[in-house]
Amino acid sequence: MSEIEATTSNAESTSQDCEKEFLEPEAKRRKTTAPTDAKKYKLEERLGGILCCTVCLDLPKAAVYQCSNGHLMCAGCFTHLLADASFRDETSTCPTCRIEICKSTAIRNLAVENAVSELPTECQFCNEQFPRNSLDRHEEEECEERVSGCKFHRIGCPWRGPFHEKTNHEQECGHPNKSGTDVMKALQELDQKMVEERKLYKAIFELLGYAKITFNDIQLKPYRNDDCVNRLTYESSRFSVLGHQWLVRAKVTDNQNEATKTVERNITYQLVLKSIISTTLSLSYIVLCGPVGDIKVHPRVYRFDFTEHENETPYESFPLLDSAECNRLLAAKMINFRLVMFLTSK
């Protein structure tokens, strides 16, 4: 599927009934219909429709590029466009006007980058509006509603709650008065976590000593089956690495948590080898954020032996921080990340 086909089919499907299934946020649907009615929409909404990426229709979070006719693209879509064209051995073109694009002819647009960073966006804890460029600081350090833990969590206090209740809780917290024996259990759990972490780092450092290491910046696009039964799935374009062709698939899974009656949402992904091989290919791989990505991940190493008959890894968990991070990713159209692959040489 070419770039332009992919975008049009997305735009068309917004009108279909099944779209509601796919959790398109309110703001996104408005954006795709390009708000122009000055009375009905606020200035920031109208600007959002103008400054968004022409491919994914999201407001760019990092660098913004433009073709020589001025069509805007976010860094993720731009990188993907170049990578996809080079895989097909074609010259890359602007998805809007078809003019040729390459790294040297495309230019950054700092005015748009700065304008976007001034547009308001909502704090996920208190729902108030803040300029994009100050939201991270607000959510991490200033918001009174942000989730925080008790200062005695190291000795086993499980309390988590809004920041403004933290002081009250800590004054009443029973954990400081617990006996050494009670505290030991919590400390042992901490030790266990440390051991696991050290194992992970050791594994990563070992992988870095491999002879064949490659990394690719991948863009996952929503991929809709004709039957709306299937929930939202994602697929990357094919890419060529280690002498073979690959792609990545991802899907959203909802786990009903019986205890809390809440829905735990998660994204899982699989790596697919599209080339035919005759000898076993032992591969380790890790997902990272990457330079144009916007995902918060805990690195996790997966390993798989590709053979003549086994060309798809199982669906593994995208190592996201939590369910909220997952929902944030789903609200954006594309998912950008870096895939690092390590080949065991034999």
Ligand SMILES: [Zn+2]
């Ligand atoms: Zn984009």
Ligand SMILES: [Zn+2]
């Ligand atoms: Zn253009």
Ligand SMILES: [Zn+2]
């Ligand atoms: Zn807030």
Ligand SMILES: [Zn+2]
């Ligand atoms: Zn406590």
